[in-house]
Amino acid sequence: MSLFAAIRNSANALSVADLGLQVTGNNVANANTPGYIRQELVQTSGPSVLVGSVLMGYGVRAVGVVQKIDTFVAERLRDMGSELAASEAVGDVYNRLESVFNELSDTDISSSISEFSNSIHDLLNQPGNPSLRRLVIERAKKLAGGLASVKRQLGSIGQELDGEIRGTANEINRLTKSVAALNQRIIELEGGRTLGSDAVGLRDERYQSLQQLASLVDIRAVEQSNGSVSIFVGGEFLVSDSLQRDVAYALASSDSTVAPEIRIVDTDSPLIVSSGKLRGLYDARVSTLTEKSGEIDDFAELLIREFNAIHTQGQGLEAFSSVTSTNATDDSSAALDLAGLFGEIKNGSFEIEVLDRQTGLNKTHNIRVRLLGESDDTSLEDVRDQINAISGISASVSPEGKLTIVSDSQRTRFAFQNDTSGFLAAAGINTFFQGTSADTISVNEQIIENDRLFAASLNGVDGGTDNALRLAEAFDAPLDSLDGQSIKQRYETIVVSTTQDINIQNGITDGLRNFYKVLEGQHLAVTGVNLDEEAVKMIFYQRAFQASSRVIRASSEMLETLVNL
Numbered sequence: 001m002s003l004f005a006a007i008r009n010s011a012n013a014l015s016v017a018d019l020g021l022q023v024t025g026n027n028v029a030n031a032n033t034p035g036y037i038r039q040e041l042v043q044t045s046g047p048s049v050l051v052g053s054v055l056m057g058y059g060v061r062a063v064g065v066v067q068k069i070d071t072f073v074a075e076r077l078r079d080m081g082s083e084l085a086a087s088e089a090v091g092d093v094y095n096r097l098e099s100v101f102n103e104l105s106d107t108d109i110s111s112s113i114s115e116f117s118n119s120i121h122d123l124l125n126q127p128g129n130p131s132l133r134r135l136v137i138e139r140a141k142k143l144a145g146g147l148a149s150v151k152r153q154l155g156s157i158g159q160e161l162d163g164e165i166r167g168t169a170n171e172i173n174r175l176t177k178s179v180a181a182l183n184q185r186i187i188e189l190e191g192g193r194t195l196g197s198d199a200v201g202l203r204d205e206r207y208q209s210l211q212q213l214a215s216l217v218d219i220r221a222v223e224q225s226n227g228s229v230s231i232f233v234g235g236e237f238l239v240s241d242s243l244q245r246d247v248a249y250a251l252a253s254s255d256s257t258v259a260p261e262i263r264i265v266d267t268d269s270p271l272i273v274s275s276g277k278l279r280g281l282y283d284a285r286v287s288t289l290t291e292k293s294g295e296i297d298d299f300a301e302l303l304i305r306e307f308n309a310i311h312t313q314g315q316g317l318e319a320f321s322s323v324t325s326t327n328a329t330d331d332s333s334a335a336l337d338l339a340g341l342f343g344e345i346k347n348g349s350f351e352i353e354v355l356d357r358q359t360g361l362n363k364t365h366n367i368r369v370r371l372l373g374e375s376d377d378t379s380l381e382d383v384r385d386q387i388n389a390i391s392g393i394s395a396s397v398s399p400e401g402k403l404t405i406v407s408d409s410q411r412t413r414f415a416f417q418n419d420t421s422g423f424l425a426a427a428g429i430n431t432f433f434q435g436t437s438a439d440t441i442s443v444n445e446q447i448i449e450n451d452r453l454f455a456a457s458l459n460g461v462d463g464g465t466d467n468a469l470r471l472a473e474a475f476d477a478p479l480d481s482l483d484g485q486s487i488k489q490r491y492e493t494i495v496v497s498t499t500q501d502i503n504i505q506n507g508i509t510d511g512l513r514n515f516y517k518v519l520e521g522q523h524l525a526v527t528g529v530n531l532d533e534e535a536v537k538m539i540f541y542q543r544a545f546q547a548s549s550r551v552i553r554a555s556s557e558m559l560e561t562l563v564n565l
Contacts, residue, residue, distance in 0.1 A: 003559045006551065007552050009057075009058065009059030009551075010059070010548040011548075012059045016061065016544075017541045017548065019065075020043075020540075021545075024538050026039060027529045027534050030529065031529040035204055036527075037067040037068065037069050038068045038528060039065050040066055040067075041064075041065055042062070044060070044061060045057055046060060046061050064195060064198070065198065066200075067198050067527070068526055069526060070522075070523070073519060073522050075221075077519045077520060077523050078211060079214070081214050082215065082219075082279075083512055084509070085276050085280065086277065086279040087280065087505070087508050087512050088277075089281050091502075091505045092284075093288055094498075094502040095502070096157055098499075100157070109143070109150065109491060110488075110491060112143040113143060113487075113488055115139050115143075116136070116475075117488075119136045120136055120468055120471050124465045124468055124469060127317075127463045127465045128317060130451065134451055136451075137448060140443045141442070144441045144443060147441055148438055150296055151300075151437075151439050152439075154292060157289060158285060158293075161284060161285040162260050164281055165249060165281050168216055168262065169249045172217065172247050173246050173247060175213040176213065178205075179206055179209050179210065179229060179239050180239050180241070180243060180244035181242070182202050182205055183206070183227075183229060183241055184228075185202055186199045186202050186206065186227050187228055187241070190226075190227045192225075192227065193226055206229065214276065216276050218233065218274050218275040218279070219233055220232040228241045233271055234271060234273060235272065236269070236272070245265065245266060247263060247264055247265060247271055248262070248265050249262060257290070259286045296438045297437040299438070299487075299490060300435070300438035300441045302481075304342075304433045304436065305342075305343050306487060307471065308428075309422065310467065310471050311425075311431055311455050312350075312424035313467060314455030314458050314467030315415040315417065315457045315458075315459075315460055316452050317453075317456075317457075317461065317463060318413070318450075319353075319355055320413060320430075322407065323405050323429055324402055324403070324405075325402045325403045325427040326428030326435075326444065327426065327436075329341055329380050329401040330401065332379060332380040332381050333379050336377070336378055336379060336380065336426075337377070339380060342436050343426035344422055344426070345421055345423050347370060348369050348419070348420035348423075349368050349419075349421055350369070350416060350419035350424055351364050351365065351366055351416065351419075352387065352405075352414055353414060353416070353417060353460065353461075354390060354414050355415070356411055357413060358411045362460070364417075365390045367423075369383070371421075380401070380427075381397060383403065383423070384397050392409070392412040393405055393407055393412065394406055394408055403427060405429075413461075415461055416430045417458075417460075431444055432447060432454070432455070454468075455467050456468035458470075474487060475487045476488055
């Protein structure tokens with residue numbers, strides 16, 4: 001090998017050392033850049049050359065600049081990021097639920113139940129006191145308003161989640177378009193992987209997009225031989241080379257419920273996801289919120305049904321001159337238990353007491369409710385006809401299916417008692433609450449207008465308090481329908497179960513977050529820039545550069561000596 005070859009080899013070494021210093025300098029410059037993946041110069045020895053009978057090395061050459069990344073850890077980190085994002089989305093909704101129930105304040109539902117119950121207890125000593133009767137109504141309105149507020153806030157959270165799901169669809173489209181565009185540029189720069197170098201800056205950007213996309217939906221990213229990445233979600237591809245498929249927000253109907261979902265535009269098929277923020281939003285919207293809304297509605301229905309069942313048995317300080325049922329029937333000619341009224345109606349009867357205010361005389365009439373599963377079972381029209389047969393009062397059924405009872409004269413009034421059929425409560429006659437759910441619960445308008453109709457008595461229209469005592473105890477009385485739980489305990493169960501769900505979800509999220517940090521540490525150990533290591537590399541490249549320079553100088557001096565001979 002000639003001196004010229006030695007000089008050429010050392011010159012190549014100088015170039016490689018210079019490239020190495022550039023890569024090291026780039027690593028140092030990006031030590032604090034989020035998402036930057038450490039780069040490394042790949043170098044190899046040159047081909048051997050036969051000199052006489054001896055094979056001599058031909059120096060060093062730079063093969064390329066590549067990213068230092070452990071693909072297995074990167075995939076695990078991406079998958080764990082999807083699971084963590086799903087758990088955090090559900091946890092965020094649970095935290096909002098905690099503020100909705102607001103059980104540590106003075107305005108929570110539990111406090112309203114206690115205040116309502118206490119106001120009825122206060123009335124027991126002075127049943128004729130108008131202020132105490134008014135207080136009962138105000139406390140009831142506060143309780144009903146609180147339930148309606150909780151349901152309304154749950155609905156607001158649902159609307160917010162719908163907006164987040166819609167925004168997630170737009171974000172997925174933005175990121176997949178970004179990956180598709182980066183794929184094209186990477187293929188062009190890397191020559192379809194014919195070069196030894198990575199398009200490092202573009203690959204960093206694409207990696208960041210993949211991480212962001214994985215936080216939204218669980219993806220499977222497969223790098224192809226040309227350097228592009230294909231993205232699959234639930235078996236469907238969203239990106240292949242520079243081709244990208246759009247997704248869109250839609251509403252899906254199932255079991256009489258409407259739920260938001262994201263669909264693939266070109267096939268109109270749902271995007272199947274098992275983790276990621278979108279999965280968390282689905283679970284929170286469809287499962288968590290629907291479940292809690294259902295529990296609040298069930299509690300409101302329970303309160304209305306049980307309280308009204310007691311109230312309909314009693315009488316107030318004065319009787320009715322007219323009353324209209326608050327609930328309507330679907331078919332006034334159908335049997336009452338099949339007519340769509342609110343609550344259970346069974347075979348039995350109820351009594352109407354007609355009072356003559358002029359003579360002070362009263363007469364009790366029995367209204368039969370026959371429900372035996374036969375063709376002649378009692379309908380709302382049959383009830384109307386039985387009431388019309390009573391002297392002094394009249395009844396009619398409106399086109400909307402509501403029953404109205406009125407006195408025939410100013411001297412006649414009427415009251416109700418001894419309902420064994422449940423008809424009065426189901427129809428909404430002589431009831432305290434009206435409505436059927438947390439959305440619609442309110443105090444009966446007739447009682448709001450005239451608090452003397454509050455049915456505190458069981459012994460006729462007077463100042464008795466036997467029924468008020470039953471109403472006051474209704475919140476703590478065990479119910480067979482709740483397996484021995486009371487109304488108050490039922491609500492406490494809802495609150496306790498929600499608190500437990502919140503604690504469990506927070507525990508799951510903390511566990512996933514800790515595991516994610518472990519994986520992130522492993523990932524950064526490979527991809528992150530260690531300034532101490534880079535300083536050592538700088539010294540290596542510097543020494544290599546100096547040594548190669550010395551070889552060139554020595555070869556040059558030898559060549560000069562040879563020329564001067």
